[in-house]
Amino acid sequence: MIEINRYGEIVQMMMGREMDGSVLYWTAAYLVDGLLIDTGCAYTADELAEYIGGQQVNVVVNTHHHEDHIGANYIFQKQGLPLYAHPLALPLINKRLPLREYQEMVWGYPEPTQALPVPETIVTENYTFRVLETPGHSSDHISLFEPEQGWCFSGDLFVSENQKMLRADEDIAGIIASLEKLLTLPVEELTLFTSIGRVFTEGKSVLRRYLDYLDELRGQVHRLAGENLPPAEIRDRIFGRETQLAALTGGHFSVLNLVEQLTGLAEGSS
Numbered sequence: 001m002i003e004i005n006r007y008g009e010i011v012q013m014m015m016g017r018e019m020d021g022s023v024l025y026w027t028a029a030y031l032v033d034g035l036l037i038d039t040g041c042a043y044t045a046d047e048l049a050e051y052i053g054g055q056q057v058n059v060v061v062n063t064h065h066h067e068d069h070i071g072a073n074y075i076f077q078k079q080g081l082p083l084y085a086h087p088l089a090l091p092l093i094n095k096r097l098p099l100r101e102y103q104e105m106v107w108g109y110p111e112p113t114q115a116l117p118v119p120e121t122i123v124t125e126n127y128t129f130r131v132l133e134t135p136g137h138s139s140d141h142i143s144l145f146e147p148e149q150g151w152c153f154s155g156d157l158f159v160s161e162n163q164k165m166l167r168a169d170e171d172i173a174g175i176i177a178s179l180e181k182l183l184t185l186p187v188e189e190l191t192l193f194t195s196i197g198r199v200f201t202e203g204k205s206v207l208r209r210y211l212d213y214l215d216e217l218r219g220q221v222h223r224l225a226g227e228n229l230p231p232a233e234i235r236d237r238i239f240g241r242e243t244q245l246a247a248l249t250g251g252h253f254s255v256l257n258l259v260e261q262l263t264g265l266a267e268g269s270s
């Protein structure tokens with residue numbers, strides 16, 4: 001399924017596999033001034049190509065290699081469009097990505113494509129996008145920043161002000177450093193366009209709230225860890241219980257992952 005939202009001249013394409021009348025997980029791609037940022041998952045590739053249809057696309061950039069961001073790359077590559085991603089993403093995008101069972105069910109296998117190393121800036125007809133390295137969610141994660149407009153396309157770096165789960169392979173210290181990097185961008189406010197589909201006109205305020213939340217949570221986790229409680233017990237004391245997603249993803253997404261990462265996070269890191 002694909003749904004279209006507009007934010008001025010920015011088009012947001014929300015995409016996700018539909019099963020039994022509901023979408024399993026929405027991922028957003030964005031089209032602005034001929035720049036396509038991410039391409040959704042394999043299951044929605046044809047719908048995206050059909051929607052894009054006659055619209056002008058000159059260049060495609062992936063924020064990172066995850067399967068819900070590169071699924072329609074091959075269609076645009078066949079059209080001869082340049083395809084860019086962080087150098088660390090290239091070996092993953094350019095061959096068949098290994099997926100867990102739940103990832104195959106929700107997003108499917110993207111067809112491999114020959115992406116190129118993303119340049120430092122992407123210049124479109126009317127805008128110049130700075131490419132920022134923002135690792136943490138994945139080591140190859142980038143964000144795109146347009147300084148004149150204050151737009152920031154932040155991929156999966158930020159999901160929610162009170163995020164309760166983490167992927168097993170996410171790096172919370174990296175996420176915090178990348179969020180702080182966005183806060184130093186030379187604009188008073190950022191309009192944040194996230195891959196989960198949420199758009200914030202007061203992006204810096206939202207990121208500050210998230211960092212404050214993580215700092216508070218780190219303090220709570222460290223206090224309980226100081227009482228020699230194991231991570232699962234700390235999780236239950238703070239959050240009540242594990243999320244159902246932990247079982248569905250074999251622990252790939254879980255509250256426990258967040259607690260374990262915060263346990264190892266030094267004071268003053270957030």
Ligand SMILES: [Zn+2]
Pocket residue numbers: 064066137156
């Ligand atoms: Zn991701």
